[in-house]
Amino acid sequence: MSEPIPFGERLASVFAAYGRLCVGLDPHASLLERWGQPDSAEGLREFGLRVIEAAADRVGILKPQIAFFERHGAAGYAVLERLLAEAREAGLLVIADVKRGDIGTTVEAYGEAWLRRGSSLEADAMTISAYQGLGSIEQVMAAAETAGKGLFVLAATSNPEAAAIQRAVLQQSSRAGHTVAGAITQGVISWNQGRADAASNSFGSIGVVFGATTDLRAAGIPTDVDPPRPGLPVLAPGFGHQGAEPGDLRVRLGGYAPGVIANESRSLLSAGPDGLADAIARRADEYGAAGA
């Protein structure tokens, strides 16, 4: 196998070619109905193929939400395998939104499922939870980098219920006094900075998830900071349906803005199969016009 290109480098190329919009592949039952598709594996396949067709060459990043495929059991996973392969063949950077996490040895198996080169579920990156401690996912962070893959660690998510836990202040640890969200963010930044080739990379390969609607300062993540070096990839859902707009990006994300992947799912998918390509192109232009 050829030497993999680091995920952070691939992300930088995608930003340069297409900007930061990421199309969310979230086949909600209500959307399948609106698209005239059955709520079945066949419906998922048709829906997914149309989304990939509309996204390819208009944006550079696709985020399938795995729950909507898991609803259909093995048949849903079979469709997902095909869609992941089609999307990657179409040149899209694919972030599998799986939100996995567990003790170290088990979470390593999740990493192999979604990020191992040649796996039937191979994606370019996955979302992951550090609720069992950032140390529990270190092996996956290392394995992802070796394979040229990325990870997005949940830090300050977009759902309002998250605040009580994510804003809690650590009592004991080298990051005592930081919020949970702040400590995870700093841990990921430090990890990227500790890589041998950190200085030559524009982006690290390990990123975080910040909700675009989240008050990051209140979550203990100051945004009036110089962008970290290497840059921190930030998966930011919450644009579109959840209320954030392209023009808000710099204000909300501050020094983290350069690494932001702006995910939109329902706001784009609700344009239906016929209007989707135009909706994606229009929205990609809006991010560009907002200097975002």
Ligand SMILES: O=C(O)c1cc(=O)[nH]c(=O)n1[C@@H]1O[C@H](COP(=O)(O)O)[C@@H](O)[C@H]1O
């Ligand atoms: O990790 C995620 O992608 C995620 C994190 C988060 O904090 N909030 C959030 O909405 N998401 C996901 O982002 C997508 C948002 O969808 P829309 O609200 O329809 O744009 C869904 O797939 C969510 O599961």
